[in-house]
Amino acid sequence: MSSEFVYINEVSPRDGLQNQKTILGSQSRLELIRQLIEANLPGIEAASFVSPKAVPAMAGAHEIIEGLVDTNECEISVLVPNMKGYELANAAGAKVISVVPSATETMNQKNINMGLRETIESSCKIIETAKKENLKTRGYVAVAWECPFEGKVQESIVLDIANQMLGAGVDEIILADTIGAANPSSVTSLFNKCVSEFDHQIFSAHFHDTRAMALANVCAALSEGIRKFDSCIGGLGGCPFAPGAAGNLATEDLANMLSQMGYVTGVALEKLPAIVSYCREQLQEPVGGRMSAWLAKAN
Numbered sequence: 320m321s322s323e324f325v326y327i328n329e330v331s332p333r334d335g336l337q338n339q340k341t342i343l344g345s346q347s348r349l350e351l352i353r354q355l356i357e358a359n360l361p362g363i364e365a366a367s368f369v370s371p372k373a374v375p376a377m378a379g380a381h382e383i384i385e386g387l388v389d390t391n392e393c394e395i396s397v398l399v400p401n402m403k404g405y406e407l408a409n410a411a412g413a414k415v416i417s418v419v420p421s422a423t424e425t426m427n428q429k430n431i432n433m434g435l436r437e438t439i440e441s442s443c444k445i446i447e448t449a450k451k452e453n454l455k456t457r458g459y460v461a462v463a464w465e466c467p468f469e470g471k472v473q474e475s476i477v478l479d480i481a482n483q484m485l486g487a488g489v490d491e492i493i494l495a496d497t498i499g500a501a502n503p504s505s506v507t508s509l510f511n512k513c514v515s516e517f518d519h520q521i522f523s524a525h526f527h528d529t530r531a532m533a534l535a536n537v538c539a540a541l542s543e544g545i546r547k548f549d550s551c552i553g554g555l556g557g558c559p560f561a562p563g564a565a566g567n568l569a570t571e572d573l574a575n576m577l578s579q580m581g582y583v584t585g586v587a588l589e590k591l592p593a594i595v596s597y598c599r600e601q602l603q604e605p606v607g608g609r610m611s612a613w614l615a616k617a618n
C-alpha cells in the first residue's frame with residue numbers, strides 16, 4: 320500500500336464535451352466545473368481557445384474563464400492550438416495553458432492545420448511567450464503511442480518532442496493515448512524511456528478507454544513513477560479529428576482504483592455519482608465509468 324498523492328486532472332469540460340452530439344452552453348459547462356471543484360478535483364481543463372467553426376462545442380471559452388477567475392482551490396487550465404488561441408486565453412485571464420502537438424505529420428494537419436515541424440515550433444513559441452508572461456504551461460504529445468492515420472508511433476519521436484518543449488521551458492509533459500491504442504507493455508516501455516531521460520515528476524498520462532485498457536495502463540504508468548493522470552467524469556470524450564477515439568478513462572474509475580490501492584487523491588468519491596447524473600441529464604445519453612453503478616449504490 321502506498322499513501323502517496325496522485326494528482327487527477329479532470330478534462331471533461333474540454334476533452335469530454337468537445338465531441339458530444341449535444342452541445343452544452345457555457346453556463347451549463349460552468350455548472351459542471353463548479354460541481355467538479357466541489358468534489359475536490361485538484362486540476363480541471365476547463366475550456367479550449369479554438370476556432371468555434373472547427374469545434375462548435377467549445378465556443379464561449381472566454382466566458383468560462385471569466386466565470387472562474389476567483390477559483391484558487393483548483394488549477395484551471397485551457398487548451399490553446401495556436402498563438403491566436405494563446406493570446407485569447409491570456410486576455411481572458413487564463414493562468415495555465417496547454418499546447419497539443421501530435422506526434423505525427425497527418426494528425427497535426429487534421430487537428431490544427433499545421434505540419435509536425437511547424438506545430439512543434441509553434442508550441443515552443445507559445446510556451447516561451449507564456450513563461451515570459453508568468454503562466455504555467457503544459458505540453459501534450461497527442462497520439463503518443465498510435466496515430467489513427469499513420470499507425471504506431473516511434474518512441475524516439477515522442478522523446479524528441481518532449482525534449483524540445485522542455486527546452487522551451489514547459490512545466491509538464493502529458494503523453495496522450497488519444498485513440499486508446501496503448502497497452503500496459505507499450506505504456507511501460509515509453510514511460511520507462513521518458514523517466515530514464517527526464518525527471519518523472521514532470522510527466523503525466525492521458526488515456527482513453529477504447530479497448531478497455533485505460534486502468535491497466537494507469538497501473539503500468541504508476542510502476543514507472545508517474546503520479547499525475549488526466550481523466551474524465553463519466554468516461555465522456557473523443558476527438559473530432561481522430562477517428563476511433565472513444566471515451567476517456569472515467570474519473571470515478573480512476574479515483575476509486577487509486578483510493579483502493581491506498582493512494583491519496585483528495586477527490587470526494589461520494590460526490591462523483593451526482594456529477595455523472597448531471598452529465599447524463601444534460602447530454603441526454605447514458606454516461607458513466609465501469610463502476611459507476613457500484614459507486615452510486617456504495618454511497
Ligand code: COA
Nearest residue numbers: 367368369370371373374400401403404419430431432558
Ligand atoms: N481561436 C479562435 N479562432 C481562431 C483561432 C483560435 N485559436 N485560430 C484561428 N482562428 C480563426 C481565424 O481568426 C480565422 O477566422 P475567420 O475565418 O473568421 O477569419 C479562422 O479561424 C481560420 O484561421 P487560420 O489561421 O487559417 O486557422 P486554420 O483554418 O488553419 O485553423 C485552428 C486552425 C487551430 C484554429 C482550427 O483548426 C482549430 O481550432 N482546431 C481545433 C483543434 C482542436 O480543438 N482539437 C481537439 C483538441 S486536441
Ligand code: ZN
Nearest residue numbers: 334497525567
Ligand atoms: Zn483525449
